[in-house]
Amino acid sequence: MGFWDTTQQILVILAHPDDPEFFCGATIAKWTAEGHQVSYCLLTKGDKGVNDHFSQTENIKELRIEEQKNAAKVIGVTDIIFLDNEDGYLTPNLELRKEVAGVIRKVKPDIVVTCDPTNYYLRDSYINHSDHRAAGQVVIDAVFPAAQNILFFPELEKELHLEPHHVKEVWISLPKEKNIAIDVTETWSRKLEALTKHASQIGDIDQFYNRMRSRHTEDSSDETPRYEEVYRRIVFS
Numbered sequence: 001m002g003f004w005d006t007t008q009q010i011l012v013i014l015a016h017p018d019d020p021e022f023f024c025g026a027t028i029a030k031w032t033a034e035g036h037q038v039s040y041c042l043l044t045k046g047d048k049g050v051n052d053h054f055s056q057t058e059n060i061k062e063l064r065i066e067e068q069k070n071a072a073k074v075i076g077v078t079d080i081i082f083l084d085n086e087d088g089y090l091t092p093n094l095e096l097r098k099e100v101a102g103v104i105r106k107v108k109p110d111i112v113v114t115c116d117p118t119n120y121y122l123r124d125s126y127i128n129h130s131d132h133r134a135a136g137q138v139v140i141d142a143v144f145p146a147a148q149n150i151l152f153f154p155e156l157e158k159e160l161h162l163e164p165h166h167v168k169e170v171w172i173s174l175p176k177e178k179n180i181a182i183d184v185t186e187t188w189s190r191k192l193e194a195l196t197k198h199a200s201q202i203g204d205i206d207q208f209y210n211r212m213r214s215r216h217t218e219d220s221s222d223e224t225p226r227y228e229e230v231y232r233r234i235v236f237s
């Protein structure tokens with residue numbers, strides 16, 4: 001059972017290649033299967049995405065773009081805008097807000113998906129990356145009011161002919177306080193398959209699968225797992 005009766009244009013705006021699949025990949029797979037049109041806008045090319053498993057930095061942007069395209073294809077997304085802000089240094093400033101507002105006016109999404117700028121800690125075992133918080137902040141500030149108000153960044157309209165656009169809903173992934181949980185059991189394996197395309201980021205594949213399969217809901221088991229992706233859903237009235 002879907003959320004909408006008609007085809008929706010959904011724009012996922014996040015900081016890094018691999019964020020869409022990690023944060024909401026199973027939901028995206030469900031939406032594309034239901035016939036919705038999903039596109040991505042990534043604010044960086046993930047050029048600091050090196051870890052113990054990957055130390056070659058020379059062509060990391062190209063590699064991460066390629067991985068992202070392959071991952072997105074697995075869950076039904078082919079339209080990806082890669083912005084070129086420096087990985088690790090995202091700040092929710094006016095320049096970035098204008099850039100994102102311009103993308104929203106251009107793509108004209110019904111639904112925008114981003115992540116929670118107020119969430120500093122994840123599962124009591126991770127610090128949420130500062131780029132994720134900055135991306136969430138700048139996206140919600142771009143949705144309202146910058147994208148919809150002609151007096152914000154007037155050059156967008158005057159010079160680039162990007163008319164104001166009203167988004168209908170915002171879905172906040174990695175929410176500090178969720179108000180909706182999507183059962184994504186059916187598309188969880190598709191999410192994992194997509195994530196394996198980000199080979200430079202996931203390390204040992206068996207450990208990765210074990211870790212991700214263990215993230216079932218508390219009311220289910222390893223034998224019959226149920227998976228959810230949760231959001232704070234804002235529906236503008």
Ligand SMILES: [Zn+2]
Binds near residue numbers: 016132
């Ligand atoms: Zn990230």
